[in-house]
Amino acid sequence: MEQLLFxxxxxxxxxxxxxxxxxxxxxxxxxxxxxxxxxxNWRGVCRILRKQxxxxxxxxxxxIGLLVARIMS
Numbered sequence: 001m002e003q004l005l006f007x008x009x010x011x012x013x014x015x016x017x018x019x020x021x022x023x024x025x026x027x028x029x030x031x032x033x034x035x036x037x038x039x040x041n042w043r044g045v046c047r048i049l050r051k052q053x054x055x056x057x058x059x060x061x062x063x064i065g066l067l068v069a070r071i072m073s
Contacts, residue, residue, distance in 0.1 A: 011066065018059075 029048060036044040 022055075 029052070033045060033048060036042075036048070
């Protein structure tokens with residue numbers, strides 16, 4: 001039981017750090033997107049949005065994996 005508590009705490013801390021990093025980069029990304037849209041650089045816009053899709057897809061897969069592992073144990 002203690003081991004599970006440490007795992008859950010570690011996951012919560014990791015997600016908190018990732019969220020903080022994500023907020024910082026989101027602000028920069030918003031500025032970059034606005035600049036790319038103003039210059040009609042749609043390839044750059046697609047590249048930034050594709051990276052975001054990959055990042056959030058990985059977060060979703062990790063969450064589902066943790067949920068399945070918890071249910072199976």
